[in-house]
Amino acid sequence: MNKLIYVFGLILCFFCFHANAQQTKAPNQPVDYVDPLMGTHDSRWMQFPGPSMPFGMVKLSPDNERNGWKAGYEYDVHNITGFSHIHEWTMDGLLMMPANGRLQLEPGLEDDPDKGYRSRIDKKTEQAAAGYYKVHLTDYDIIAELTTTTRAGFQRYTFNRTDSARVLVDLQIESEYGSEIFAAEITKVSDREIEGYSYQQALRGAGWNEYIVHFVVRFDKPFKAMNGWTRNGIQKNVDKLFSGWDHTDVGVWLDFDLKKGEQLMAQSSFSLVSIDQARLNLQKEIVEPFGWDFEAVRKNARDTWNDLLKVIDVETKDETDKKKFYTNLYRCYVGRTILSDVNGKYVDMFEKVQQLKDTSFPMLSGDAFWNTFWNLKQLWTLATPDIANKWVQSQLEIYDKGGWLNKGPAGLEYSGIMVASHEIPLIVSAYQKGIRNYDVNKAWEAMYHQQTTQGISHPGGGVAGNRQLNDYMKFGYVPYESGPVSNTLEYAYDDWCMSQMAKALGKTNDHNYFRHRANNYKNIWDPKVGFMNLKMMDGTFKPDFDPVCCSTFLGSGWCEGNAWQYSWFVPHDLKGLIQLDGKRYI
Numbered sequence: 001m002n003k004l005i006y007v008f009g010l011i012l013c014f015f016c017f018h019a020n021a022q023q024t025k026a027p028n029q030p031v032d033y034v035d036p037l038m039g040t041h042d043s044r045w046m047q048f049p050g051p052s053m054p055f056g057m058v059k060l061s062p063d064n065e066r067n068g069w070k071a072g073y074e075y076d077v078h079n080i081t082g083f084s085h086i087h088e089w090t091m092d093g094l095l096m097m098p099a100n101g102r103l104q105l106e107p108g109l110e111d112d113p114d115k116g117y118r119s120r121i122d123k124k125t126e127q128a129a130a131g132y133y134k135v136h137l138t139d140y141d142i143i144a145e146l147t148t149t150t151r152a153g154f155q156r157y158t159f160n161r162t163d164s165a166r167v168l169v170d171l172q173i174e175s176e177y178g179s180e181i182f183a184a185e186i187t188k189v190s191d192r193e194i195e196g197y198s199y200q201q202a203l204r205g206a207g208w209n210e211y212i213v214h215f216v217v218r219f220d221k222p223f224k225a226m227n228g229w230t231r232n233g234i235q236k237n238v239d240k241l242f243s244g245w246d247h248t249d250v251g252v253w254l255d256f257d258l259k260k261g262e263q264l265m266a267q268s269s270f271s272l273v274s275i276d277q278a279r280l281n282l283q284k285e286i287v288e289p290f291g292w293d294f295e296a297v298r299k300n301a302r303d304t305w306n307d308l309l310k311v312i313d314v315e316t317k318d319e320t321d322k323k324k325f326y327t328n329l330y331r332c333y334v335g336r337t338i339l340s341d342v343n344g345k346y347v348d349m350f351e352k353v354q355q356l357k358d359t360s361f362p363m364l365s366g367d368a369f370w371n372t373f374w375n376l377k378q379l380w381t382l383a384t385p386d387i388a389n390k391w392v393q394s395q396l397e398i399y400d401k402g403g404w405l406n407k408g409p410a411g412l413e414y415s416g417i418m419v420a421s422h423e424i425p426l427i428v429s430a431y432q433k434g435i436r437n438y439d440v441n442k443a444w445e446a447m448y449h450q451q452t453t454q455g456i457s458h459p460g461g462g463v464a465g466n467r468q469l470n471d472y473m474k475f476g477y478v479p480y481e482s483g484p485v486s487n488t489l490e491y492a493y494d495d496w497c498m499s500q501m502a503k504a505l506g507k508t509n510d511h512n513y514f515r516h517r518a519n520n521y522k523n524i525w526d527p528k529v530g531f532m533n534l535k536m537m538d539g540t541f542k543p544d545f546d547p548v549c550c551s552t553f554l555g556s557g558w559c560e561g562n563a564w565q566y567s568w569f570v571p572h573d574l575k576g577l578i579q580l581d582g583k584r585y586i
Helices: 002-023 275-290 294-309 319-334 376-383 385-402 423-432 440-452 469-475 487-504 508-524 574-580
Strands: 061-063 082-084 095-099 119-129 132-137 142-148 152-159 166-170 179-190 193-202 210-219 225-230 233-235 240-242 251-255 262-271 345-347 353-355
Touching (some): 061 132, 179 225, 193 275, 440 487, 469 508
Antiparallel strands (some): 225 233, 345 353
16 A cells, blocks of 8 residues: 555656646747748848848848849748858859759749749748748658858758759859859869859849859768759769850759668858858858757857847737747848858958958948938947947948948948948947947048048949939039939938037037038928928929929939928937928927
8 A cells, every 4th residue: 555655656746747847948038939931921032031140141041933023032932942042132142952853953933833943842841940941842852951150051951752862053043133143163072072153243233243152062971973054055974064154054963872761961151252261161160160960050040049139138928029029130130141251351342352350340241221220220239239340340341442431232342222321320329329349530531531522433333422412512402403302311311420420529620510411401391382392403492392202213303202201301300300390290
């Protein structure tokens, strides 16, 4: 009887312990709320579901759309072309896809995947988290898993069907802007490694961005043969494949001898500098610290993201709100890109190789700073001042090499995208918050040059500076004949930022000068209509006022807006705006 009581006692203890363990389960970490699939319907190239690190150079993610605006990954398309490494604005490259069965070398179509090597996917198996992606490629019965470091990718494929097991590496891929390949070469280094380069240029009006994707890919198992294709056809069992010159399609496929259920792992990296640099990135970020331990790389990515995301603690019982918040916070740090290598080498706007003195301040690339002073710049300076400091250092390095700050440093080129020079508010905001680990005098010099020198077509490509600055300084506004009249408001805001920086630096004359210019917004206020209005060079307003007309990009009118929207755009002088027409704003 005593033994029976003892046994029941043990069973009771077990269930009590188990119940307590369930009750004391560790709470979710911020990283657990990130859902990279959120927002991937009708999204941009830079808003992808695959893994990347904060400002990651490698953004390894599935693609499934053809060339065109907002191409990349569309959630409602239930097939995948492959997994490409570069999802930076106006930049793409290096797609990989595991496959088997009938050989196909074209990507195929979203609505007809059988016309190419793309595969249907089982959406129920699709998983995305910070630093990880997984999906079942149903046409091939392959489970694909992805993770990354900052400059290297790691893929794990489980082949449940092994007839003609292969991995395709395609250099001519579909993307938002598209790219033209001038020349490419892929070399077999060993039966486990390939290397190569793709010299390419962005399309769709982004021809200022030319770059060379140098890459290295290695596998944990040997491949039987490297085979490839160019515009001249298929070449089998080759050690080197050269595309030829001019626009071309080029890629290779590697044949493997695998058993059912066997896993194949691939590690990859790229560099805009050289193949040796790509190999160094891979060696330093994956090979040396992690070897072939996929889970360790995945954990490193998760931990890195969690350390960043937990700088903001959300107190709410609404789990959906937490998911929205932390996913959007994640997007604020995954959408821009590091373009310098692990040892600080990078390629400048003149396509020259440069060396950073301090590798802890990498070169940062991204879309325009236009309007991000409302959100991203506030976030970076308040939540992660170290990253704000890196932005300032990167801008000053660009100024050193190219003579101008950069309003949209995609590929570290002077894209000239959008309007004004809103990198200035970022630098001023950093300084005003005590973020000052950079040459402050040089920062002032660079900003002063930006706001007092007419923009130019830069010899390195693209446009640097403000396009209508001379007319703005001459007339006190940007005339309708010159370009977007709304630039009057954009330039005036940057002038106010300059005045505040000058005041902080004790530059009284400069403070007064730019503070006066910051009032230029009043020069396009039309009291007869109660709106900011399109003003001509002769000082008259354009007739037939329409508050919702005349949206433009670089032409005459309002840059991607109208009078209803821009009439409110005086963030630096709300009191003055109210005084223009108090009744409207009370």
